[in-house]
Amino acid sequence: MTAPSFVRNVVRTCLRIGPGDSVSIFTWRHTLDLAEAFALECQKAGAKTHLEIETDELYYQAVLDLPIKYLKGPNPFSLALLDVATANIFLAGPENPERLKRISPERMSAMVEADKPYNNKLLERKIRSAHIVSGYVTPQRAKTYGFDYDKWKRNILAAIDVDYNHMRELGKKVGERLEEASEIRITADNGTDLTLALEGRDSHVNDGVIDDEDIKKGAIFTALPAGNVAVAPKERSARGIFLSDIPEPDAGLLIRDLALRFEGGKLVSLEGSQNAEAMKARWVKARGDKDQASWLIVGLNPAAQEGYVYNKIILGSVTLGIGDNREIGGKMESDFGAHCTVGKPSVDLDGKRFVDRGKFVF
The missing domain is CATH 3.40.1830.10 (Thermophilic metalloprotease (M29))
Incomplete structure (x- = not known):
């Protein structure tokens, strides 16, 4: 073999x-x-x-x-x-x-x-x-989600075979900017407008390598293909709406246009244009900190393409997660977790442009 x-x-x-x-x-x-x-x-x-x-x-x-x-x-x-x-x-x-x-x-x-x-x-x-x-990446899964199997397989191999040193350097810069910021605002042409408090939260660079510094921070997990920076936002700080513009595979279904709306720091509605009902049913029945914006993820991988099962690593994308975030050193504990992604967002850190329609501007 x-x-x-x-x-x-x-x-x-x-x-x-x-x-x-x-x-x-x-x-x-x-x-x-x-x-x-x-x-x-x-x-x-x-x-x-x-x-x-x-x-x-x-x-x-x-x-x-x-x-x-x-x-x-x-x-x-x-x-x-x-x-x-x-x-x-x-x-x-x-x-x-x-x-x-x-x-x-x-x-x-x-x-x-x-x-x-x-x-x-x-x-x-x-x-x-x-x-x-x-x-x-299997023919059966490609059929279920409507993916082109051969194209998907080529893309995932390309997303694994990247320049990890370059991605690590980019991740370090992105992580430093996020750690220095007190507030982040994410907007997009689809109506996304969400504000979160960061206030010096530690960033976790998922560059595919688990080193001693990662372990000290409690960041002991990686997924390949890799390439993102994750931060646990300040608890109960989310205000506004986050609208996914990339389909998200979830439990055998492809969820489209997932919308997460926050008021007073809490998730008050979870809706979507297609196949969101099953996720919403799990959310309603879940326990713990299920109503918190608990993950903020910025993508770093230049080879990853949108629409598969690894949207949160797409270069310049922003992913918002809800539910348990202890994996990245957060305090939220829940039996529920979900996320969705905006592919070409604009991001401001303390009022200064950081990402412009999916492109870093530093």
């Missing part, structure tokens, strides 16, 4: 795997060859490895047919792995997303509840973790 060229970069550069590491690799049946390649590369770097496999049939049988009470408890085997793991590699799935749309909000909430102990331990032990998004 010939391993994809990016495998070595993920192992050696992004996760910095070496002797003494214990790497847990989560894979689906359709990504098993890639998981094997990662395991071999980790072993060549001196690490020990463990593979955990899921299949579409096992997954859907559990989430669609089992009693909800069985979904709420964490998997003790997966949880125990985190007592010894120093790094994780997650390969994306399932292969076919068609049945995702049949998962009820109650079942989705139960699964999120089951994942809480797992996510808490990842954060507590600061286990370096990489999510490999290329596992989403």
